Amino acid sequence: MLYIVVDGGKNVKTTIAKVGQFVEREVTIGAWIAGKRSSGKIAFLQLRDGTGFIQGVVVKAEVGEGIFQQAKNITQESSLYVSGVVRADDRAPSGYELTITKIEVIHEATDYPITPKEHGTEFLMDHRHLWLRSKRQHAVMKIRNEIIRATYQFFNENDFVKIDPPILTGSSPEGTSELFHTKYFDEDAYLSQSGQLYMEAAAMALGRVFSFGPTFRAEKSKTRRHLIEFWMIEPEMAFVEFDENLEIQEQYVSYIVQSVIKNCQLELKVLGRDISKLEQIKAPFPRITYDDALAFLHEKGFDDISWGDDFGAPHETAIAEHYDMPVFITHYPTSLKPFYMQPDPNREDVVLCADLIAPEGYGEIIGGSERIHNYEMLKENIESHNLSLDAYQWYLELRKYGSVPHSGFGLGLERTVAWISGVEHVRETIPFPRLLNRLYP
Numbered sequence: 001m002l003y004i005v006v007d008g009g010k011n012v013k014t015t016i017a018k019v020g021q022f023v024e025r026e027v028t029i030g031a032w033i034a035g036k037r038s039s040g041k042i043a044f045l046q047l048r049d050g051t052g053f054i055q056g057v058v059v060k061a062e063v064g065e066g067i068f069q070q071a072k073n074i075t076q077e078s079s080l081y082v083s084g085v086v087r088a089d090d091r092a093p094s095g096y097e098l099t100i101t102k103i104e105v106i107h108e109a110t111d112y113p114i115t116p117k118e119h120g121t122e123f124l125m126d127h128r129h130l131w132l133r134s135k136r137q138h139a140v141m142k143i144r145n146e147i148i149r150a151t152y153q154f155f156n157e158n159d160f161v162k163i164d165p166p167i168l169t170g171s172s173p174e175g176t177s178e179l180f181h182t183k184y185f186d187e188d189a190y191l192s193q194s195g196q197l198y199m200e201a202a203a204m205a206l207g208r209v210f211s212f213g214p215t216f217r218a219e220k221s222k223t224r225r226h227l228i229e230f231w232m233i234e235p236e237m238a239f240v241e242f243d244e245n246l247e248i249q250e251q252y253v254s255y256i257v258q259s260v261i262k263n264c265q266l267e268l269k270v271l272g273r274d275i276s277k278l279e280q281i282k283a284p285f286p287r288i289t290y291d292d293a294l295a296f297l298h299e300k301g302f303d304d305i306s307w308g309d310d311f312g313a314p315h316e317t318a319i320a321e322h323y324d325m326p327v328f329i330t331h332y333p334t335s336l337k338p339f340y341m342q343p344d345p346n347r348e349d350v351v352l353c354a355d356l357i358a359p360e361g362y363g364e365i366i367g368g369s370e371r372i373h374n375y376e377m378l379k380e381n382i383e384s385h386n387l388s389l390d391a392y393q394w395y396l397e398l399r400k401y402g403s404v405p406h407s408g409f410g411l412g413l414e415r416t417v418a419w420i421s422g423v424e425h426v427r428e429t430i431p432f433p434r435l436l437n438r439l440y441p
Helices: 016-022 065-073 121-126 135-157 196-206 242-263 265-270 275-279 290-299 313-323 375-384 393-397 413-421
Strands: 004-006 011-013 026-038 042-048 053-059 079-088 096-107 181-184 187-191 208-216 229-238 287-289 327-330 347-351 353-358 363-371 406-412
Touching: 016 026, 016 053, 016 079, 016 096, 026 065, 026 096, 042 065, 053 065, 065 096, 135 208, 135 242, 135 265, 135 413, 196 208, 196 229, 196 393, 196 406, 229 242, 229 413, 242 265, 242 275, 242 327, 242 353, 242 363, 242 406, 242 413, 265 275, 287 290, 290 313, 290 327, 313 327, 313 353, 313 363, 353 413, 363 413, 375 393, 406 413
Parallel strands: 011 026, 053 096, 287 327
Antiparallel strands: 004 011, 026 042, 026 079, 042 053, 079 096, 181 187, 208 229, 229 406, 327 353, 353 363, 363 406
């Protein structure tokens, strides 16, 4: 990091995250006031700068009446340059404290709407642009960022190439009607609900690829697991069949969980996350077939579900709680899954697919499968699903020119962030959530 020296070389301009490098030295930090309290002789300022939080201590006897009154009167979310000496303090969450010597107010905020009192969810959502500044939301966003960083590292280390599929498409990858329609000049177009089909084309060119980008589902759901706009990590791999696909998934999930434990200790502590539950998340993960999962649910008294029905949140939670680990549910009925999934060669009524269910009630975080690589079989499936052969002609051609067995999966970032960070609702895991009745801010 580039440090800026000020005040004739005695003072270093830095960030809260880096103050540990300057213990017993004077630094200057650009920050905002997250909170404050004071007595007759000492003022405590809770400072944040985006990289972290630190307490600044202003001692009246050391700084004089002017600076002390400035500290007492400064308002929540005012911005300032603050100078002071970095002190090691084992009682502080970050391990450091700042003994303030100088305050330069940049902008004084007035009537900041999010006060230390309790606020309702709708109020906080209306003020999401400000709620992001809170310590809790800061922690969630830092964990989200670490998962993204670790994702790139994992796939780069394993020879995957990053590819960006289009967001505007002419057809549905899933063959559903839950799409956002728009006009593309004189044609119909849709916001993408998955980049998978395009990633298959990329895999035929580059072997192992992954994408990371926004996807959209026009699904009128209000559950704590659903968003209208969310981000997906979608790897696709040539010459990878079903079992190897599952192995790559569990290695990837284990990798990002352990990266968060290693690099986000303070954030997990802020959120009150039980790290012991995360520490046991290591490959391999248990696997259970759809048939065995259905039998298990019947044993547990779930009589509302029959073969051919999809599992709902209560069913997934019951299965996950039994293992207390991410668990693969494999070999779903063909009727429940999209047209491109490879049938089990030993049983045509199920496909070579798996959903990865997170523990602690967070539900499905990954869906994946081996893809059909036979031209005639895929063509027949497209027709049987009443999809346009013309719209999928380019996709079919991937099976016409050097087709190979290939597999892939998609991980929903926000559900994964919710699970790893331990927050209840996915609306806290994306900077500006788009929900059924929310397009603001």
